[in-house]
Amino acid sequence: MISKNTIDKVFETARVEEVIGDFVQLKRAGSNFKGLSPFSDERSPSFMVSPVKQIWKDFSSGKGGNSIAFLMEHEHFTYPEAIRYLARKYNIEIEETELSDEHKAEANERESMYLVSEFAKKYFHNTLLNDDEGKAIGLSYFKERGFTGDTIKKFELGYSPESWDAFTKEALGKGYKLEYLDKTGLTIVKEDKQFDRFKGRVMFPIQSMSGRTLGFGGRILTNDKKAAKYLNSPESDIYHKSKVLYGIFQAKQSIAKLDNCYLVEGYTDVIQFSQAGIENVVASSGTALTPDQIRLVNRLTKNITVLFDGDAAGLRASIRGIDLILEEGMNVKVCTFPDGDDPDSFAKKNSHDDLLRYLETNAKDFIQFKASLLMDEAKNDPVKKAGLIRDMVTSISKIPDRIQREVYLQETARIMDISEQVLVNTLAQLVQKDVVETGKKQKQEQKAFDVVKNENPEQARKIDILFELERKIIEILLLYGNKEDEFEDVLLKTNDEGEIQEVSEKKQYKVHQRIYLSLQEDEVELANPLFRDIYNDLINFFHQNETFNTEQYLMHLAPELAQEVTDILMQEERDLLHNWEGQNIIVKQKDQTISQYVSETILTMRWFLVDRIIEELKGELSPDPEVDNSETLSMAMDYYKLINSFSSKLGRVMSRYSI
Template sequence: MITQHTIDKVFETARVEEVIGDFVQLKKAGSNFKGLSPFVNEKSPSFMVSPVKQIWKDFSSGKGGNAISFIMEHEHYTYPEAIRYLAKKYNIEIDETEQSDEQKVQASERESMYLVSEYARNYFHDVLLNTQKGKAIGLSYFKERGFTDETIKKFELGYALDEWSAFTDAALKKGYQLDFLEKTGLTIVKENQSDPTQSKKFDRFKGRVLFPIHSMAGRVLGFGGRILTSDKKAAKYLNSPESELYHKSKVLYGIFNAKQSIAKKDNCYLVEGYTDVISFYQRGIHNVVASSGTALTSDQIRLINRLTPNITVLFDGDAAGLRASIRGIDLILEQGMNVKVVMFPDGEDPDSFAKKNSLEKLEAYLDANAQDFIRFKVSILMDEVKDDPVKKAGLIRDIVATISKIPNQIQREIYVQECAKIMDISERVLFSELAQLSKNEEREASKRPKDDRQESFTVVKTEAVAFKKTDQLNKLEKQLIEILLLYGNKEIDFEDYVEVEDEEGRTKLVKENYQNKIASEIYLHLQDDEIEFSNATFKKIYFDVIHQLNQDEKITSDGFINHEDPELGRVVTDILMDDEKYALSDWESKEIYVRTKEKSLSKLVMDAILNLRRILIELKIKELIEETPDDDRHSMLEMIVNYTKLKKLLYDRLNRVV
C-alpha cells in the first residue's frame, strides 16, 4: 500500500497544467488555461484549467477535479495507478507501508511476472523488426495483412523464432528466473523426475506471430499467438494460459488503445479477433475491442460498462455459431446496457471489410446497418421456425426470456410491443409469459439465503411540492458552501434589521450596520437557528470549514480538492470553477461585462441565509400538518400561525410579498 507521505509528495509536486498539458492542447486565458474537452467532441473550448487553484473543470461533460482525478478520468486508472503514474512522471520514489512476509512475496511475484511479460513483449517485437527470420516470416505476414509500420509499433506486434528455446535462453541469459517464465506461460517446462537438472524447456509460442494483450492501464498480461505453418495438429491461435496476471474471461484485446475513444464516442464496437481490432483501428475507428474468441463474460461487459453503456456487436457475414453468440449477448442486457448489432455482407468480416473500404464508407455502413439487438434476434430466428408452431412457441419463450433480462421496465414494455408486431402474436400473450418468468425468478430468489437476495425495486412516494422544496433547500445549501469557500475569509460590511415597537405597539424593522468576516457571519446565523445541512456532502464540507475557521481563523480549499472522497472533491471543484466558465466566452472582448458576486457579497450572504430559513419554515409547517394527531390540532394551528408570522418577516427582509 502506498504511504500517505508519497501521496502527499505527489500532490505537492504535480502541477495540474503540466499533467493535463500532456493530453490536451492548452491556451492561456487570463490567469487560467483553456482547451477542447478530451471527453466529448466539440469545436469550441469548454475545458478550463486553473494553475492558481490547481484544479480543472470540463463544462461539457461536467467532470472536474485535480491532477489525480484527471489521470483517473482520462486514462481510466484506479487511484493507486494514478498516483504511480504521476510519481513516475515527477521521479518520486514510491514508499509502501510495511507488509507481511506473505504479502511481500505475493507482490514481488506479481511484479516479477509483469517484468518478464514486458521483457517478452520487447524481445518478440525486436525479433520481428530487427532479425532476418523475423522480417522474412513475421513482418512479411503482417505486411500481407495490410498492417503499416505505425500500426505494428502501436500494437507492439512480435514474432517468436521457430526454435525450441530461443526466447527462454535469451531471457535466462538476461537474468530472468525460469520460475516466472513458467508461471506466465511463456516457457513450458517438462520435468525429468529422475534428474531435475535434465528437465526440458520449450518456448510456448515458437514459430508464431504474437499479439500482446494489455490491461486497461497498459501493462502486458499475456499473449495471443497465430501459427504461420499449415500444421493441422497445432492450434491456429494459442493464448497464454491462466495465471496470476492473465484471466482470459476478464480481459478484452485492444482495451488499452481503445478506452479513450470508447468514452469519447460513448460506444464500443465488439469484434471477435485480434486482426479485426487492428484493421478497424488502422482505418480510423479506435473504439473497438475483441473478446479474443471467447464467449462474452460478465467481467468483460463490466470492463466496457466502466467506459460506456452502449455496445455494438459486429458479426461476420457467414458467422458460424451465430445463435450461440446471440445467446451470449443476453448478459449485456442483464447489466442494463444498450446493445446494437451489425451484420457484414456474406463472406466479409470486420477485418476484410475495413481493408476494402474507406473510413467514410465504413462509418456509413456501421451507422446504416446497426440494428437493435432484440429486433435483430427476432428477425434471425424467425427464419428458422417458418410455419412450425412448436418451434415458433419455443422462439417466443426465447425472446421473452431475453426481454426479461432488461432491468428497465419501460424498455421491456416497448420491446414486447415491437416483438408482438414482428411475430404476429398478441401483446397479452407475451406479457403473460413475461409475468410467468418473473414469478419463477422470484420463487428461485426466495429459496436463496436472505443475504444473497436483492430488492427488485423500491417504490418511493414523493409529493411534487415537497420535492420542489427539498430541491430548493439543496441549492441554498450549495450556495452557502460556495460563499464559504470563495469568500469566507473576507471581512465586509453587513446590514441587519432588528425588531422595534413603535408608540402604538406595532413591530417594525430598523436597519443596523456592522462589520464581520463572512464565514463567521454564516456560522453565527446557522448556530442561532440550530440549522443543519441536509445534504451529507455539504454537511461534511461545512463542518471542515468551521473547524478551519476556529483553529486557524482562515479557510483553505486545498484539503477539499485533494480529498480522498472523490464526490467531495468533485463538488468543491464545481464550486471553485463555476465562475471560470465566463472566461471561456471572453465576454469582455465583446464589451459584455458580467456582474461579479464580489460587488454584492453582503446581500448575497443574507439572501442565502434568509431563503434557507424560509424554506425550512415551509417544510416545518408541512410536517406539522401531516404529522400532528387530530386531538392536538389546536396547538398545531397556533404553531403554524407563529411560523407564518416569522415567514412574513423573512419576506419583508427579502423585499418580497407573501
C-alpha cells in the first residue's frame, strides 16, 4: 500500500496543467488553459484546465476532476497507479509495501492484464540485455540495425527466447495467472499445453500515451516462410490496435513543443528517426490509419506530415488516410523518400541536419502530392484526368474550414489548369450532399428528443428551477463557504407601546454558517439526492477544518460526488469558453457582493418552495359549493403574504436568479 505521506506529497507537488499537458495541447485562456477534448471528437476546444483551482472540466463529455481523476479517466489507471505515475513524474520516493500474490489475485481483470504486460516488457528487455541467447541473437540484431544502447533502453526493446514456454514458465513462477497471460495474448493456451506466442522474436513494447504497456510487436529473425515476419498482440480489453500509435509515449512532448507530428509505418522507422534526433515521430504499426489514431495526434498538434517510402502501390493505398486526417480538421503534408529508401534506411545514413533539411524541403502540401502522384497516370486521358480532379475536390470537401477549402480550390485550379468556378460548383454539390445527410440524421435525433422533451413541459420546468437553485447553494458553498461577510438579520422585537416590529441587525457570518442556519430555520432539505449528499459533506467539512482547499476536499470525496463538485466549480470556465464578454454580455462576478448573492439565492429558493405550497393548496380546493374551503384559502393567503415579503426584500417582482 502507498503511504499517506507519499500521497500528500504527490498532491502538494503535482500541477494539473503539467499533468494534462503531457496528453493534451493546452493554450492559455486568461488565467486558465483550454484544449480539445481527449474524450470526444471535437474541433472547437471545450476542455478547460484551472491552475488556480487545480481541476479540469471537459464540457463535451461532462467529465472532470483533479489530476488523479484525469489519469484514471484517460489512462484507465487505478487510484494507486495514478499516484505512482505522478510520483515518478515528480521524482517523489514512493513509500509502499511490495505487491503480494494476494493483492495480485484481488486486482480487477484489466489491472491484472496491465500487470502481466508490464512484467512481460521487463522480462523481454532483461532477457535481451543479460541472457546469453538474448545478447547473441536479439541484441546483435538491434546493433546491426544501428540502434545504440541508449536507444534500446529508451524504447525498452526486448527478446523472447526460442524455447516454447520460457516466458510462460517465468510468469507463472512469479505468481501471474495463466488466465491473464491468455487474455493478453502473451501465452497461447491449448487443452493440453500452453506456449509463448512470441518465441524467438525481438520485441517492441506498444505503450499508451502515459507509458502503460498495452501489447507487443514481435519480429522473427529466422527465414521461416510459414511464420509471419511481424506478429502483434491480439485485440484485448487493454489493446486495440486501431486506437494506439507506436512511439506516442516517447514522442508526445516533442510533438507538442514542435507543433508537428511525423507519421510513419513501422517500429524501426520511429526508432531510427528518434536516434537521429527527430523525436516527434509515431507509427501506425502497419495498420491502415484510423480516426482514433489521428485524434491521438490531434490532442497534441494540428499538423501531421506523413512519410512514405517510394513504393507507388503503397502510396496510393495510403492516400485514403490523408482524407481521414483532413476530416479531423488537421493540416497534412506528405514527404516521400528516394526509390529504395524508407524512413528507417534514410535516417540511418543521413545526419540530423541533413535529414531535417530533406524533410523541410520535400514535404508537399497534400494537393501537390496528389497531383504529382496521379498526374502521370492521367496524362492525356481526359476521363482519368477528370477522375483525378474529382478525387482532389473530394479531399478538399473533407476540410471543415471554409477559408482553407477556398484556398485549396484555387491551388487545384492552378495546378490542373481548370476553371475555378467548375471546382466551386463540384465542391458545392459534395458539401450539399453531406449537409442533407447530416440534416436527416439530426431531424431523426430531434424527433426523439422532442418526444421526451414534451412529455410534461410544466413539470420539467419546475424540476429545473429547483435543480438550479439547489446547485447554486452548492456552488456558493464551494466558492465562498469559508469567507466571512456582513449579513442582515431581521428580528421581531416589541417596542415601548407593546407592538411587534421587524428590526434589522447586521452581523458577521461565515457563508457556510449563514446558509446552514437559513436552511435549518426553514426546515428545508435539498431535494436532489446528489446535492443533498454534497451539502451535508461540505457542512461537516467546514465544521471540522479551519481552511478549505479544493484539491484537499476533492481528494476525500466519492467519485460521483467529486464529479459533480468539479462540474459546479468549472461553471465559470464554461462562461469563459463561450466568450460572453466578446458578445457584449457581462457575466456578473459574484464574489464582489457575496452577502447579497447568498441572501438573494436563499430568498429565491424560499419563494419557489412557498409558491409550490400555494399551488398544492390550490389543488386541494373543491369546486363543490357545499364544501368549506375557507381554511385552505386562509392558509394560501398567509403564504401569499410571505411571497410579498420576499418580493419586497428582493426589491423586484421576480428573482433575477430564478431560471
